[in-house]
Amino acid sequence: MMPPASLESLDDLTAAIERMRAARPRASGPLIVGLAGAPGAGKSTVAAALSAGLPGSAVLPMDGFHLPQAELVRLGRRDRMGAPDTFDVDAFVALLESLRDLHNSGETLRAPGFDRRVEEPVPGAIALAPEWWCVIVEGNYLLLREHGWHRVAPLLDLSVGIVLDDAIRHERLIARHIAFGKNPDAARAWALGPDERNAAAIAATLERADYLLDTSANESSAGSSTR
Template sequence: METLDIEHAVTRLVASLVPGQRTMLGLAGAPGAGKSTVAAQLLAALPGRAVVVPMDGFHLANAELARLGYADRKGAPHTFDSAGYVALLARLRRRAAGEVVYAPAFRREIEEPVAGAIAVPPEIELVITEGNYLLLGDGHWAGVRAQLDAVWYIDIDDALRRDRLVARHVHYGRTPDQARAWVMRSDEANAVLVAATRARADVVLT
Protein backbone atom coordinates (compact mmCIF):
# COMPACT_ATOMS: atom_id res chain seq x y z
CA MET A 1 0.00 0.00 0.00
CA GLU A 2 1.26 3.46 -0.85
CA THR A 3 0.12 6.98 -0.04
CA LEU A 4 -0.41 9.49 -2.85
CA ASP A 5 -2.04 12.86 -3.34
CA ILE A 6 -5.08 12.84 -5.58
CA GLU A 7 -3.48 14.70 -8.50
CA HIS A 8 -0.56 12.26 -8.69
CA ALA A 9 -2.83 9.23 -8.45
CA VAL A 10 -5.15 10.49 -11.20
CA THR A 11 -2.25 11.35 -13.51
CA ARG A 12 -0.65 7.95 -13.05
CA LEU A 13 -3.91 6.08 -13.61
CA VAL A 14 -4.71 7.98 -16.81
CA ALA A 15 -1.23 7.18 -18.16
CA SER A 16 -1.65 3.47 -17.33
CA LEU A 17 -4.85 2.86 -19.30
CA VAL A 18 -4.50 0.73 -22.42
CA PRO A 19 -6.86 1.49 -25.34
CA GLY A 20 -9.13 -1.49 -25.98
CA GLN A 21 -8.75 -2.85 -22.45
CA ARG A 22 -10.93 -2.23 -19.42
CA THR A 23 -9.71 -1.30 -15.94
CA MET A 24 -11.92 -1.65 -12.87
CA LEU A 25 -11.11 0.90 -10.14
CA GLY A 26 -12.68 1.12 -6.70
CA LEU A 27 -12.84 4.25 -4.57
CA ALA A 28 -13.44 3.40 -0.93
CA GLY A 29 -13.78 5.55 2.15
CA ALA A 30 -16.04 6.55 4.99
CA PRO A 31 -19.27 8.49 4.41
CA GLY A 32 -18.39 12.05 3.37
CA ALA A 33 -14.76 11.28 2.51
CA GLY A 34 -15.03 12.69 -1.01
CA LYS A 35 -15.39 9.55 -3.13
CA SER A 36 -17.79 11.18 -5.59
CA THR A 37 -15.47 14.18 -5.92
CA VAL A 38 -12.50 12.00 -6.86
CA ALA A 39 -14.69 10.05 -9.30
CA ALA A 40 -15.71 13.33 -10.93
CA GLN A 41 -12.03 14.29 -11.32
CA LEU A 42 -11.35 11.02 -13.09
CA LEU A 43 -14.33 11.49 -15.41
CA ALA A 44 -13.10 14.98 -16.29
CA ALA A 45 -9.63 13.61 -17.07
CA LEU A 46 -11.06 10.85 -19.30
CA PRO A 47 -13.99 12.27 -21.30
CA GLY A 48 -15.85 9.47 -23.06
CA ARG A 49 -13.50 6.80 -21.69
CA ALA A 50 -14.79 6.30 -18.13
CA VAL A 51 -18.08 5.68 -16.33
CA VAL A 52 -18.92 5.80 -12.62
CA VAL A 53 -21.04 2.97 -11.20
CA PRO A 54 -21.70 3.81 -7.53
CA MET A 55 -22.27 1.16 -4.89
CA ASP A 56 -25.16 3.28 -3.63
CA GLY A 57 -27.33 2.15 -6.54
CA PHE A 58 -27.71 -1.10 -4.59
CA HIS A 59 -29.44 0.44 -1.58
CA LEU A 60 -32.55 -1.54 -0.74
CA ALA A 61 -35.75 0.40 -1.45
CA ASN A 62 -37.25 2.32 1.46
CA ALA A 63 -40.31 0.07 1.52
CA GLU A 64 -38.10 -3.00 1.88
CA LEU A 65 -35.99 -1.34 4.60
CA ALA A 66 -39.20 -0.58 6.51
CA ARG A 67 -40.43 -4.16 6.08
CA LEU A 68 -37.16 -5.51 7.44
CA GLY A 69 -37.01 -2.99 10.29
CA TYR A 70 -33.80 -1.44 8.95
CA ALA A 71 -35.02 2.07 8.13
CA ASP A 72 -33.12 3.67 11.02
CA ARG A 73 -29.83 2.09 9.83
CA LYS A 74 -30.06 2.89 6.13
CA GLY A 75 -26.54 2.91 4.75
CA ALA A 76 -25.24 0.07 6.96
CA PRO A 77 -23.79 -2.96 5.12
CA HIS A 78 -26.92 -5.09 5.62
CA THR A 79 -29.13 -2.46 3.93
CA PHE A 80 -27.69 -3.09 0.46
CA ASP A 81 -28.12 -5.82 -2.15
CA SER A 82 -24.45 -6.74 -1.87
CA ALA A 83 -24.82 -9.95 -3.91
CA GLY A 84 -26.39 -7.99 -6.77
CA TYR A 85 -23.54 -5.47 -6.61
CA VAL A 86 -20.88 -8.17 -6.90
CA ALA A 87 -22.75 -9.78 -9.80
CA LEU A 88 -22.87 -6.48 -11.69
CA LEU A 89 -19.14 -5.86 -11.13
CA ALA A 90 -18.38 -9.32 -12.50
CA ARG A 91 -20.47 -8.61 -15.58
CA LEU A 92 -18.72 -5.28 -16.11
CA ARG A 93 -15.34 -6.96 -15.72
CA ARG A 94 -16.19 -9.60 -18.34
CA ARG A 95 -16.98 -6.85 -20.88
CA ALA A 96 -18.95 -8.95 -23.34
CA ALA A 97 -18.49 -7.82 -26.94
CA GLY A 98 -21.24 -5.52 -28.14
CA GLU A 99 -23.10 -5.53 -24.81
CA VAL A 100 -24.21 -2.38 -23.03
CA VAL A 101 -24.52 -3.03 -19.30
CA TYR A 102 -27.04 -0.97 -17.34
CA ALA A 103 -26.42 -0.17 -13.69
CA PRO A 104 -28.65 1.39 -11.03
CA ALA A 105 -28.10 4.85 -9.57
CA PHE A 106 -29.08 6.31 -6.20
CA ARG A 107 -31.11 9.53 -6.34
CA ARG A 108 -30.64 11.56 -3.16
CA GLU A 109 -33.56 13.84 -3.98
CA ILE A 110 -35.92 10.88 -3.51
CA GLU A 111 -33.63 8.73 -1.32
CA GLU A 112 -34.22 5.73 -3.58
CA PRO A 113 -32.26 3.63 -6.11
CA VAL A 114 -33.31 3.84 -9.77
CA ALA A 115 -32.75 0.79 -11.98
CA GLY A 116 -31.09 1.00 -15.38
CA ALA A 117 -29.96 4.60 -14.91
CA ILE A 118 -26.28 4.23 -15.90
CA ALA A 119 -25.22 2.83 -19.27
CA VAL A 120 -21.78 1.25 -19.60
CA PRO A 121 -20.96 0.64 -23.30
CA PRO A 122 -18.39 -2.03 -24.18
CA GLU A 123 -15.82 0.53 -25.35
CA ILE A 124 -15.50 2.14 -21.90
CA GLU A 125 -11.90 1.75 -20.70
CA LEU A 126 -12.32 2.65 -17.03
CA VAL A 127 -15.17 1.63 -14.76
CA ILE A 128 -15.02 3.53 -11.47
CA THR A 129 -17.08 2.18 -8.62
CA GLU A 130 -17.23 4.12 -5.38
CA GLY A 131 -18.70 3.29 -2.01
CA ASN A 132 -18.12 2.62 1.64
CA TYR A 133 -17.79 -1.15 1.69
CA LEU A 134 -15.57 -2.11 -1.24
CA LEU A 135 -12.94 -3.57 1.10
CA LEU A 136 -15.26 -5.18 3.62
CA GLY A 137 -14.48 -8.85 4.22
CA ASP A 138 -17.91 -10.03 5.39
CA GLY A 139 -20.64 -11.84 3.48
CA HIS A 140 -21.10 -11.03 -0.20
CA TRP A 141 -19.02 -7.86 0.27
CA ALA A 142 -15.95 -10.10 0.40
CA GLY A 143 -16.43 -10.77 -3.32
CA VAL A 144 -16.08 -7.13 -4.38
CA ARG A 145 -12.28 -6.88 -4.19
CA ALA A 146 -11.69 -9.72 -6.66
CA GLN A 147 -13.61 -7.82 -9.35
CA LEU A 148 -11.43 -4.71 -9.09
CA ASP A 149 -7.95 -4.12 -10.47
CA ALA A 150 -7.18 -1.58 -7.77
CA VAL A 151 -8.85 0.14 -4.83
CA TRP A 152 -8.02 3.61 -3.59
CA TYR A 153 -8.94 4.54 -0.03
CA ILE A 154 -9.73 8.23 0.51
CA ASP A 155 -8.51 9.46 3.88
CA ILE A 156 -9.49 12.92 5.16
CA ASP A 157 -9.86 14.74 8.46
CA ASP A 158 -12.82 13.29 10.38
CA ALA A 159 -14.14 16.68 11.54
CA LEU A 160 -14.23 17.96 7.95
CA ARG A 161 -15.88 14.74 6.80
CA ARG A 162 -18.61 15.03 9.44
CA ASP A 163 -19.23 18.70 8.54
CA ARG A 164 -19.68 17.67 4.91
CA LEU A 165 -22.18 15.00 5.89
CA VAL A 166 -24.24 17.36 8.02
CA ALA A 167 -24.35 19.87 5.14
CA ARG A 168 -25.41 17.12 2.72
CA HIS A 169 -28.26 15.94 4.94
CA VAL A 170 -29.46 19.52 5.45
CA HIS A 171 -29.37 20.11 1.70
CA TYR A 172 -31.66 17.12 1.18
CA GLY A 173 -34.26 18.15 3.75
CA ARG A 174 -33.18 17.38 7.31
CA THR A 175 -32.94 20.12 9.91
CA PRO A 176 -29.42 20.83 11.24
CA ASP A 177 -30.23 19.03 14.50
CA GLN A 178 -31.67 16.03 12.65
CA ALA A 179 -28.65 15.97 10.34
CA ARG A 180 -26.13 16.02 13.19
CA ALA A 181 -28.03 13.30 15.07
CA TRP A 182 -28.09 11.04 12.00
CA VAL A 183 -24.39 11.61 11.29
CA MET A 184 -23.28 10.82 14.84
CA ARG A 185 -25.54 7.77 15.20
CA SER A 186 -25.68 6.12 11.78
CA ASP A 187 -22.96 7.55 9.53
CA GLU A 188 -20.29 7.35 12.21
CA ALA A 189 -21.13 3.73 13.02
CA ASN A 190 -20.58 2.97 9.32
CA ALA A 191 -17.38 5.05 9.27
CA VAL A 192 -15.85 2.88 12.01
CA LEU A 193 -16.46 -0.24 9.89
CA VAL A 194 -14.95 1.40 6.82
CA ALA A 195 -11.85 2.67 8.64
CA ALA A 196 -11.04 -0.89 9.68
CA THR A 197 -10.70 -1.87 5.97
CA ARG A 198 -8.13 0.83 5.10
CA ALA A 199 -5.14 -1.54 5.20
CA ARG A 200 -6.61 -3.63 2.35
CA ALA A 201 -6.39 -0.74 -0.15
CA ASP A 202 -3.70 -0.48 -2.83
CA VAL A 203 -3.41 3.29 -2.49
CA VAL A 204 -4.37 5.73 0.27
CA LEU A 205 -5.31 9.14 -1.10
CA THR A 206 -4.65 12.20 1.03
Protein backbone atom coordinates in the same frame (compact mmCIF):
# COMPACT_ATOMS: atom_id res chain seq x y z
CA MET B 1 0.24 -7.56 3.35
CA MET B 2 2.02 -4.37 2.33
CA PRO B 3 0.50 -1.14 3.69
CA PRO B 4 -1.13 1.14 1.12
CA ALA B 5 1.12 3.61 -0.67
CA SER B 6 0.21 7.27 -0.15
CA LEU B 7 -0.74 9.44 -3.10
CA GLU B 8 0.05 13.13 -3.00
CA SER B 9 -2.61 14.25 -5.45
CA LEU B 10 -5.30 13.30 -7.92
CA ASP B 11 -2.70 13.67 -10.67
CA ASP B 12 -0.68 10.89 -9.02
CA LEU B 13 -3.73 8.62 -9.06
CA THR B 14 -4.44 9.45 -12.69
CA ALA B 15 -0.84 8.58 -13.59
CA ALA B 16 -1.08 5.25 -11.74
CA ILE B 17 -4.21 4.33 -13.67
CA GLU B 18 -2.64 5.31 -16.98
CA ARG B 19 0.35 3.07 -16.20
CA MET B 20 -1.98 0.15 -15.53
CA ARG B 21 -3.80 0.84 -18.78
CA ALA B 22 -0.56 0.77 -20.76
CA ALA B 23 0.41 -2.59 -19.24
CA ARG B 24 -2.94 -4.33 -19.92
CA PRO B 25 -3.68 -6.46 -22.98
CA ARG B 26 -5.85 -4.55 -25.43
CA ALA B 27 -8.47 -7.30 -25.43
CA SER B 28 -9.01 -7.06 -21.67
CA GLY B 29 -12.25 -5.75 -20.24
CA PRO B 30 -12.40 -2.29 -18.69
CA LEU B 31 -10.01 -1.41 -15.91
CA ILE B 32 -12.06 -1.37 -12.71
CA VAL B 33 -10.85 1.18 -10.16
CA GLY B 34 -12.45 1.16 -6.71
CA LEU B 35 -12.64 4.25 -4.49
CA ALA B 36 -13.54 3.29 -0.91
CA GLY B 37 -14.08 5.57 2.06
CA ALA B 38 -16.35 6.77 4.82
CA PRO B 39 -19.50 8.83 4.23
CA GLY B 40 -18.46 12.39 3.39
CA ALA B 41 -14.82 11.53 2.64
CA GLY B 42 -14.97 12.83 -0.93
CA LYS B 43 -15.47 9.69 -3.00
CA SER B 44 -17.96 11.13 -5.47
CA THR B 45 -15.92 14.31 -5.96
CA VAL B 46 -12.72 12.34 -6.57
CA ALA B 47 -14.55 9.94 -8.91
CA ALA B 48 -15.98 12.79 -10.99
CA ALA B 49 -12.65 14.62 -11.21
CA LEU B 50 -10.83 11.41 -12.03
CA SER B 51 -13.26 10.52 -14.80
CA ALA B 52 -13.02 14.04 -16.24
CA GLY B 53 -9.26 13.58 -16.54
CA LEU B 54 -9.55 10.12 -18.09
CA PRO B 55 -11.55 10.36 -21.33
CA GLY B 56 -13.30 7.08 -22.05
CA SER B 57 -14.02 6.32 -18.41
CA ALA B 58 -17.30 6.08 -16.49
CA VAL B 59 -18.35 6.36 -12.83
CA LEU B 60 -20.38 3.67 -11.07
CA PRO B 61 -21.58 4.67 -7.56
CA MET B 62 -22.39 1.87 -5.13
CA ASP B 63 -25.36 3.88 -3.79
CA GLY B 64 -27.67 2.60 -6.51
CA PHE B 65 -27.56 -0.79 -4.84
CA HIS B 66 -29.29 0.41 -1.66
CA LEU B 67 -32.22 -1.85 -0.87
CA PRO B 68 -35.55 -0.04 -1.46
CA GLN B 69 -36.99 1.57 1.63
CA ALA B 70 -40.00 -0.76 1.66
CA GLU B 71 -37.61 -3.72 1.84
CA LEU B 72 -35.59 -2.07 4.61
CA VAL B 73 -38.78 -1.53 6.60
CA ARG B 74 -39.76 -5.17 6.09
CA LEU B 75 -36.31 -6.27 7.32
CA GLY B 76 -36.35 -3.84 10.26
CA ARG B 77 -33.27 -1.98 8.97
CA ARG B 78 -34.68 1.37 7.85
CA ASP B 79 -33.31 3.22 10.89
CA ARG B 80 -29.76 2.32 9.85
CA MET B 81 -30.00 2.73 6.10
CA GLY B 82 -26.46 2.83 4.70
CA ALA B 83 -25.13 0.03 6.92
CA PRO B 84 -23.39 -2.90 5.17
CA ASP B 85 -26.46 -5.15 5.28
CA THR B 86 -28.78 -2.55 3.71
CA PHE B 87 -27.46 -3.03 0.16
CA ASP B 88 -28.12 -5.64 -2.53
CA VAL B 89 -24.59 -7.05 -2.50
CA ASP B 90 -25.46 -9.93 -4.83
CA ALA B 91 -26.65 -7.54 -7.56
CA PHE B 92 -23.60 -5.33 -7.11
CA VAL B 93 -21.20 -8.25 -7.43
CA ALA B 94 -23.09 -9.61 -10.45
CA LEU B 95 -22.73 -6.26 -12.23
CA LEU B 96 -19.00 -6.07 -11.51
CA GLU B 97 -18.59 -9.59 -12.87
CA SER B 98 -20.49 -8.61 -16.02
CA LEU B 99 -18.11 -5.68 -16.53
CA ARG B 100 -15.32 -8.20 -17.16
CA ASP B 101 -17.01 -9.22 -20.39
CA LEU B 102 -18.19 -5.74 -21.36
CA HIS B 103 -15.83 -5.37 -24.33
CA ASN B 104 -16.59 -8.81 -25.73
CA SER B 105 -20.35 -8.57 -25.32
CA GLY B 106 -20.67 -5.33 -27.26
CA GLU B 107 -23.76 -4.54 -25.21
CA THR B 108 -24.37 -1.60 -22.89
CA LEU B 109 -24.92 -2.56 -19.26
CA ARG B 110 -27.50 -0.70 -17.20
CA ALA B 111 -26.82 0.02 -13.53
CA PRO B 112 -29.08 1.62 -10.91
CA GLY B 113 -28.57 5.18 -9.75
CA PHE B 114 -29.74 6.70 -6.47
CA ASP B 115 -32.08 9.62 -5.83
CA ARG B 116 -31.07 11.30 -2.57
CA ARG B 117 -34.20 13.42 -2.52
CA VAL B 118 -36.34 10.35 -1.85
CA GLU B 119 -33.52 7.99 -0.78
CA GLU B 120 -34.45 5.34 -3.31
CA PRO B 121 -32.51 3.47 -6.02
CA VAL B 122 -33.37 4.35 -9.64
CA PRO B 123 -33.24 1.21 -11.84
CA GLY B 124 -31.25 1.47 -15.08
CA ALA B 125 -30.18 5.08 -14.52
CA ILE B 126 -26.51 4.54 -15.44
CA ALA B 127 -25.31 3.29 -18.84
CA LEU B 128 -21.97 1.47 -19.05
CA ALA B 129 -21.02 1.29 -22.71
CA PRO B 130 -18.68 -1.34 -24.18
CA GLU B 131 -16.26 1.35 -25.41
CA TRP B 132 -15.39 2.49 -21.89
CA TRP B 133 -11.83 1.44 -21.03
CA CYS B 134 -12.13 2.31 -17.32
CA VAL B 135 -14.98 2.11 -14.80
CA ILE B 136 -14.49 4.02 -11.55
CA VAL B 137 -16.52 2.37 -8.80
CA GLU B 138 -17.04 4.43 -5.65
CA GLY B 139 -18.62 3.28 -2.41
CA ASN B 140 -18.26 2.68 1.29
CA TYR B 141 -17.78 -1.05 1.52
CA LEU B 142 -15.63 -2.07 -1.43
CA LEU B 143 -12.95 -3.47 0.91
CA LEU B 144 -15.21 -4.88 3.62
CA ARG B 145 -15.06 -8.63 4.28
CA GLU B 146 -18.35 -9.13 6.13
CA HIS B 147 -21.95 -9.44 4.87
CA GLY B 148 -20.85 -10.82 1.50
CA TRP B 149 -18.73 -7.80 0.57
CA HIS B 150 -15.57 -9.96 0.47
CA ARG B 151 -16.50 -10.79 -3.15
CA VAL B 152 -15.96 -7.20 -4.31
CA ALA B 153 -12.24 -6.56 -3.76
CA PRO B 154 -11.06 -9.43 -6.02
CA LEU B 155 -13.02 -7.84 -8.89
CA LEU B 156 -11.15 -4.53 -8.60
CA ASP B 157 -7.98 -3.96 -10.61
CA LEU B 158 -6.95 -1.09 -8.35
CA SER B 159 -8.30 0.06 -4.99
CA VAL B 160 -7.90 3.48 -3.40
CA GLY B 161 -8.86 4.50 0.13
CA ILE B 162 -10.20 8.06 0.26
CA VAL B 163 -9.59 9.73 3.64
CA LEU B 164 -10.48 13.12 5.08
CA ASP B 165 -10.11 14.95 8.38
CA ASP B 166 -13.06 13.87 10.56
CA ALA B 167 -14.12 17.39 11.54
CA ILE B 168 -14.39 18.42 7.88
CA ARG B 169 -16.15 15.18 7.00
CA HIS B 170 -18.75 15.66 9.75
CA GLU B 171 -19.40 19.24 8.64
CA ARG B 172 -19.96 18.11 5.06
CA LEU B 173 -22.26 15.28 6.09
CA ILE B 174 -24.44 17.51 8.26
CA ALA B 175 -24.70 20.08 5.46
CA ARG B 176 -25.60 17.36 2.96
CA HIS B 177 -28.33 15.90 5.16
CA ILE B 178 -29.80 19.37 5.64
CA ALA B 179 -29.68 20.00 1.89
CA PHE B 180 -31.68 16.82 1.29
CA GLY B 181 -34.43 17.60 3.78
CA LYS B 182 -33.37 16.84 7.36
CA ASN B 183 -33.64 19.54 9.99
CA PRO B 184 -30.31 20.56 11.59
CA ASP B 185 -30.78 18.45 14.73
CA ALA B 186 -31.77 15.35 12.76
CA ALA B 187 -28.91 15.92 10.31
CA ARG B 188 -26.35 16.10 13.10
CA ALA B 189 -27.82 13.05 14.86
CA TRP B 190 -27.63 10.97 11.68
CA ALA B 191 -24.11 12.15 10.75
CA LEU B 192 -22.73 11.42 14.21
CA GLY B 193 -24.84 8.30 14.73
CA PRO B 194 -25.44 5.82 11.87
CA ASP B 195 -22.96 7.54 9.52
CA GLU B 196 -20.21 7.50 12.14
CA ARG B 197 -20.76 3.85 13.06
CA ASN B 198 -20.40 2.99 9.38
CA ALA B 199 -17.31 5.20 9.11
CA ALA B 200 -15.59 3.28 11.91
CA ALA B 201 -16.18 -0.02 10.11
CA ILE B 202 -14.92 1.44 6.84
CA ALA B 203 -11.75 2.92 8.35
CA ALA B 204 -10.62 -0.55 9.41
CA THR B 205 -10.84 -1.77 5.79
CA LEU B 206 -8.68 0.89 4.15
CA GLU B 207 -5.43 -0.84 5.08
CA ARG B 208 -6.33 -3.33 2.33
CA ALA B 209 -6.27 -0.65 -0.38
CA ASP B 210 -3.46 -0.34 -2.91
CA TYR B 211 -3.26 3.42 -2.33
CA LEU B 212 -4.50 6.06 0.10
CA LEU B 213 -5.49 9.54 -1.06
CA ASP B 214 -6.12 12.23 1.59
CA THR B 215 -8.54 14.85 0.27
CA SER B 216 -8.14 17.23 3.24
CA ALA B 217 -5.89 19.60 1.29
CA ASN B 218 -8.69 20.21 -1.19
CA GLU B 219 -11.46 20.71 1.36
CA SER B 220 -11.87 24.39 0.58
CA SER B 221 -12.90 23.63 -3.01
CA ALA B 222 -15.19 20.68 -2.26
CA GLY B 223 -18.93 21.14 -1.88
CA SER B 224 -21.15 20.00 0.95
CA SER B 225 -22.64 17.31 -1.30
CA THR B 226 -19.35 15.39 -1.27
CA ARG B 227 -19.83 11.74 -0.44
